[in-house]
Amino acid sequence: VRVRYGETDQMGVVYHAHYLAYMDEARTALLGELGRGYAELERSGVGLVVRKVEVRYRAPARFGDELVVRVQLTRVGGASLTFDYDILRAGGTRVASGMTELACLDLHDPERRVRMLPDELRGLLAAES
Amino acid sequence: VRVRYGETDQMGVVYHAHYLAYMDEARTALLGELGRGYAELERSGVGLVVRKVEVRYRAPARFGDELVVRVQLTRVGGASLTFDYDILRAGGTRVASGMTELACLDLHDPERRVRMLPDELRGLLAAES
Amino acid sequence: VRVRYGETDQMGVVYHAHYLAYMDEARTALLGELGRGYAELERSGVGLVVRKVEVRYRAPARFGDELVVRVQLTRVGGASLTFDYDILRAGGTRVASGMTELACLDLHDPERRVRMLPDELRGLLAAES
Amino acid sequence: VRVRYGETDQMGVVYHAHYLAYMDEARTALLGELGRGYAELERSGVGLVVRKVEVRYRAPARFGDELVVRVQLTRVGGASLTFDYDILRAGGTRVASGMTELACLDLHDPERRVRMLPDELRGLLAAES
Numbered sequence: 001v002r003v004r005y006g007e008t009d010q011m012g013v014v015y016h017a018h019y020l021a022y023m024d025e026a027r028t029a030l031l032g033e034l035g036r037g038y039a040e041l042e043r044s045g046v047g048l049v050v051r052k053v054e055v056r057y058r059a060p061a062r063f064g065d066e067l068v069v070r071v072q073l074t075r076v077g078g079a080s081l082t083f084d085y086d087i088l089r090a091g092g093t094r095v096a097s098g099m100t101e102l103a104c105l106d107l108h109d110p111e112r113r114v115r116m117l118p119d120e121l122r123g124l125l126a127a128e129s
Numbered sequence: 130v131r132v133r134y135g136e137t138d139q140m141g142v143v144y145h146a147h148y149l150a151y152m153d154e155a156r157t158a159l160l161g162e163l164g165r166g167y168a169e170l171e172r173s174g175v176g177l178v179v180r181k182v183e184v185r186y187r188a189p190a191r192f193g194d195e196l197v198v199r200v201q202l203t204r205v206g207g208a209s210l211t212f213d214y215d216i217l218r219a220g221g222t223r224v225a226s227g228m229t230e231l232a233c234l235d236l237h238d239p240e241r242r243v244r245m246l247p248d249e250l251r252g253l254l255a256a257e258s
Numbered sequence: 259v260r261v262r263y264g265e266t267d268q269m270g271v272v273y274h275a276h277y278l279a280y281m282d283e284a285r286t287a288l289l290g291e292l293g294r295g296y297a298e299l300e301r302s303g304v305g306l307v308v309r310k311v312e313v314r315y316r317a318p319a320r321f322g323d324e325l326v327v328r329v330q331l332t333r334v335g336g337a338s339l340t341f342d343y344d345i346l347r348a349g350g351t352r353v354a355s356g357m358t359e360l361a362c363l364d365l366h367d368p369e370r371r372v373r374m375l376p377d378e379l380r381g382l383l384a385a386e387s
Numbered sequence: 388v389r390v391r392y393g394e395t396d397q398m399g400v401v402y403h404a405h406y407l408a409y410m411d412e413a414r415t416a417l418l419g420e421l422g423r424g425y426a427e428l429e430r431s432g433v434g435l436v437v438r439k440v441e442v443r444y445r446a447p448a449r450f451g452d453e454l455v456v457r458v459q460l461t462r463v464g465g466a467s468l469t470f471d472y473d474i475l476r477a478g479g480t481r482v483a484s485g486m487t488e489l490a491c492l493d494l495h496d497p498e499r500r501v502r503m504l505p506d507e508l509r510g511l512l513a514a515e516s
Contacts (some may be wrong), residue, residue, distance in 0.1 A: 005415065005425075006144040006408045010137040010192055010300075011365075016308040017135055017278035021393045024275075028392065028451075038392075039451040042268075050274040054312045060370075063139055064415075064426040107269075112318075134286065134296075135279045139429075140494075145437040146407035150264045153404075157263065157322075167263075168322040171397075179403040183441045189499075193286075193297040236398075241447075264402040268395040268450055275393055321397055 001025065003065045013060035019096050020053060023085045026069035027100070030083075034124045046118055047105040048081065055098035059089075066090040076125050079104045079114050130154065132194045142189035148225050149182060152214045155198035156229070159212075163253045175247055176234040177210065184227035188218075195219040205254050208233045208243050259283065261323045271318035277354050278311060281343045284327035285358070288341075292382045304376055305363040306339065313356035317347075324348040334383050337362045337372050388412065390452045400447035406483050407440060410472045413456035414487070417470075421511045433505055434492040435468065442485035446476075453477040463512050466491045466501050 001022050009015040031038045038048070061067055068088045075082035080103050087096040106115040117125075130151050138144040160167045167177070190196055197217045204211035209232050216225040235244040246254075259280050267273040289296045296306065319325055326346045333340035338361050345354040364373040375383075388409050396402040418425045425435070448454055455475045462469035467490050474483040493502040504512075 002412075004408055004412055006138055006146055006411060008139040009135055010139065010141040011305060011307065012139040013307075015135040016311065017275045017282075020275035020278065021391055024393060025389075025391055037451060039449075047269060049269065049271075049318075050315060052312075052314050053274065054310075056310050057308060060307075062426075064424060131283075133279055133283050135282060140434060140436065142436075145440065146404045146411075149404035149407065150262055153264060154260075154262050166322060168320075176398060178398065178400075178447075179444060181441075181443050182403065183439075185439050186437060189436075191297075193295060264396055264404055266397040267393055268397065268399040270397040273393040 001067045001069060003061055003063050003067065005063055008063045011060075013062055014065075016055070016057060019055055019057075019087060019098065020050075022067065022069050022087060023055075023071070023083075023098055023100060024050075026071040026085065027083050030071050030073070036121065036124060041121070042107065044118075045106065045108040046115070046121070047107045047112070048102040049105055050100050051080070051103045052101040053098065054100075055096055057096050059093050059095050061087075061089065061095045067095060073125060074099075076117070076122060079116050081117070081125070130196045130198060132190055132192050132196065134192055137192045140189075142191055143194075145184070145186060148184055148186075148216060148227065149179075151196065151198050151216060152182075152184075152200070152212075152227055152229060153179075155200040155214065156212050159200050159202070163256075165250065165253060170250070171236065173247075174235065174237040175244075175250070176236045176241070177231040178234055179229050180209065180232040181230040182227065183229075184225055186225050188222050188224050190216075190218065190224045196224060202254060203228075205246070205251060208245050210246070210254070259325045259327060261319055261321050261325065263321055266321045269318075271320055272323075274313070274315060277313055277315075277345060277356065280325065280327050280345060281313075281329070281341075281356055281358060282308075284329040284343065285341050288329050288331070294379065294382060299379070300365065302376075303364065303366040304373070304379070305365045305370070306360040307363055308358050309338065309361040310359040311356065312358075313354055315354050317351050317353050319345075319347065319353045325353060331383060332357070334375070334380060337374050339375070339383070388454045388456060390448055390450050390454065392450055395450045398447075400449055401452075403442070403444060406442055406444075406474060406485065409454065409456050409474060410442075410458070410470075410485055410487060411437075413458040413472065414470055417458050417460070423508065423511060428508070429494065431505075432493065432495040433502075433508070434494045434499070435489040436492055437487050438467065438490040439488040440485065441487075442483055444483050446480050446482050448474075448476065448482045454482060460512060461486070463504070463509060466503050468504070468512070 070086040199215040328344040457473040
């Protein structure tokens, strides 16, 4: 990810909320590499929504920085997924680390209740975690 | 609108893209006052999407500033609406001015084609413009 | 806070990153009520930056929802502050809860090192926590 | 640019304000290719701020779309720059087009008044426009 101008705040560093979008982008890319894009997953009626997030900010990132987001699937639950993240500057400095827990929702259900992960997705993820 | 910290950029002023959200919020409030909220309009299958936007930035706005967005419906077309905006600091300085043209879409149509404004909405708006 | 259209995502609910901005806005308002605005604090050379954040999402919030953010100062450290948050819909449903830990930085220091909280701020906060 | 999840809105398309950030990113990349990054320009005391923006939205962009932003410097004024943009989907469909006019500011001036473009920058840009 390259830091955009609008992502900085008046302290001259990336505003803390934007890291959640960087983490989201990395998670999406990981799901895409596993063979099934998240957009397609949603079209099939399965949504993954963030239920919990934790971020620890370690060093500031600045406009123009090239950041690398390392993402790892750390837990596959019955109806949830947990990912860990490390955000590094190109040089190697760790800028932030975090985790997100996602719940699997049934988008065909008008109330969007939690549902089990589809077997196909579980199979793809099992190899990864 | 009160300027949020995350809306500033490293120059210490509001990043220019956020004015579009301020204008959107004012337009939504205006539609709400006319008797029908925009959320309800969408639920009935009618969407209004921005087709054109122009903004002229005149003075910077800063974190904590209280901004007033004056919005005026300037044109009711067959399938479009045009709004003008003035964004002022509480003191009266004009920070920005702009316009947006919105197209009316049929959300029940899978291709979301442009449709005429519903008569009911047109009636409500006629009194305003 | 009233949810803005641009804060929703394609699932029709508020994108999770925006809660951090809501929490920030509530924290800023609390500091303002304690007698000293955050903007003024920064001008005096003292910055508060988010070092850690946790959010637990409990129910979705939607466009047009009126959200109430309850914020409480839970800990005043030597060089840090901890806040807890509850985000509720006007009706009373709890939408999310969270915490942030802020570090106090010396903005006059070119390296922006951590510094002790200024005594004046500590005094104001002591009454609150 | 790859569209991020948080950039969509509840209509399932990219929220219109985000195009300004895409345009900004393309403009920054262009300045970088011309030999002098914008970050460095700011450090030397010269800022470029958006004074005017126009966008015409032609087709929706969706989550996961790969967008190409073509940017062209169309005018070098005494103290301003004008850029034109075309935003295309990878397939070739034109999603939006726009323009921005930027004013050159003296960041060493406490009042940040408009100043002439530095000769060095003007030289680099002359070849491009």
